[in-house]
Amino acid sequence: MSGPDHAVPDPVSAGFAELGLGPGLQQSVDELGLSTPTPVQAAAIPAALAGGDVLALAQTGSGKTLAFVLPILQQIEDAHRRGPASRAGAGARRPTRALVLAPTRELALQIGEAIRDASACLNAPLRWGCVFGGVSINAQMMGLRGGADVVVATPGRLLDLIDHNALSLDGVQTLVLDEADRLLDKGFEDELKRVLALLPARRQHLLFSATLAPEVEALAEQLLHDPTRIDVRAEAVSVPDIHQRAIQVDAAQRTPLLRHLIQTEGWRQVLVFVATRHACDMVALKLQRHGIRAAAFHADASQTARREVLQAFKAGELQVVVATDLAARGLHVEALPAVVNHDLPRSPDDHLHRIGRTARAGHSGVAVSFVNADNEAHFRLIEKRQGLRVPREQVPGFEMKQTAPTKPQPLRNPLTDPDGTGGIKGKRKSKKDKLREAAAAGGGTGSDPHAA
Template structure:
């Protein structure tokens, strides 16, 4: 199958060719035709599957048709894309602008997110915009400042809908939905569909076409997984040895907390490794600077939390290290999916401490894989694996005690708000 068989307008086909796209991915082939027909779409696809283009092309196709029908009428907001993080919002904006730049008529794509001054974003919206890409909180700020109206929106896109709810945006989403017209097209895309997302979809979508694609073997990412057993106190030393002996040129390291991000990065720097922390407390300027340094090879190691790393796309990233395992098994897929993209091979290494063994078994079960355990000389764990505490294996991931984590509370609040 090629893009010309999907029913896209001729100017878009030219834009696709000039943008360097060749053949559509599985999610693009499945989602674009119903989206072009105006149907609501519920799309499930893993990280790196091409879902941004799967909704970007229908958005632009619909905009071209609307412009033809409207003639010289004032510009109206055609499409609204909501993303959970500023990095993802920026990347979606880049894809839309890249495709739109090859169209015969100018298309205005605006991007807005928090962490930076709102004034330039308000100025950029003077005269309206065709497509708005935003994080929920900043979008509401713009509406409250009368910089943007949503009552003419034709298409709503939720990108990474599971993360929008998982990160506690349920209240903001409810407020945004109240501002949108009742008659609109809805395109929901997500890597996973937990109950809260399904409830939201059932509530907002009208007879949606559900598209759940499994990557074909030829398209499946080539990711080698390794699991190395090590005591908790030896993980940083093991990471330094691996960086030296394996010759990794660029590594994204996942940790559980902001403190761990700073602590591990500092230890690596003391050992002569060009490393930097990356977490949610960074200003937008600091985030942009660090990511640029990492992309350009000035940094060898980026030590990140899950929240900070969502939406990051590093071309040809060779290695991902799970210094701490993710709490949710689904997040393991998101993490390792940062490597092995666009036909490149990748490596995902997980450090398995004795206390984390049972949780990694849960991850293996959910991913339907078995990763052989390794023990490296000098780093053999001195302690035995601990049994999983009662009630810990509840299917949401993580080794938990009796007290609920902040993330668990946000999940519960999201589920209640969505219902």
């Protein structure tokens, strides 16, 4: 894959008006309180408006959603302005001009909210749909009955709707793959192939990813033609004003310490990450028993229940949401002051995505990690990948008593593990990765696709 490395404009000196957006979208971003574009927006919006393919590497919290939503909306408004010949006539089904694929329901909903807010001041009325699994397909079919200019979808539900003749991709002019690394990691290869086969041959591609994993590189090689390449990962990680803290505490005292911090730190709201769905329910229940407005958020809950939790959290009706890594991407809560790693994440990349839920849109925030003798070595690797050292703290009354690991620590082989990364996800191939490679060598996909 070839393409120019895009020189990122200085967002301080360039406003949204200089990026090629019309008055309606400029008014929308003004009403959203956005005065200057982020680096990924400053680079991606003009490139997308020019009609070329874009490969953008950007971390969570970088403003990437508007980086593709705004040019899509501008292109659709321009098409409507050209006259009746460019849009569906009265009573006709409106063709879908842009398709956005997302790996999770939560991310799809966030994109849908961005489309709703950004299109509020457009002259021409916009029809858009957001579809995903876990809820009844009938309501989504009814919502798409008159067609939609933009459709945001998880792959599985998109294909279900196509199978029900509720949606056609014949008119798609722009395809967006948001968080392409996660799309591929979740095993959507088969669905992607089916979707691509249904799209017109001539189309624009906007591919956004947090990492340029081999699978993403291969997909980009396959899809993109002379793309503008944008890499603002360094800027996205360094810009947020996140104060990281590492508190040493025995595993059994983590939840009591969490209660203590909630009561003494003055956190208006806090997002707590745990490792398992069971832990999610248990920690939330223990907080509730002590009068704290808390709820669990994980994949076992119904989509309706998860949506209600997010709405209550964003409205300030909940003080604490205890979540699995399902909430590490695609969840945006305005001015969230704190994130707590009750359990450490599996990988340094997951750590960055978790703590990136705070300190968004120019706000500051704190990210607290609970560290004990068993996970100290793991946290050191997370620190190493970030290039920083977080001072260890102890809170009076919750001092760590366990000083030696209770679990056997793996021995490092200097030949196979020269960097001392051990089993950290993202550095060594997992069993699933090896199975995928073996299947690919034999002509298969190597994994079962997850339902959307």
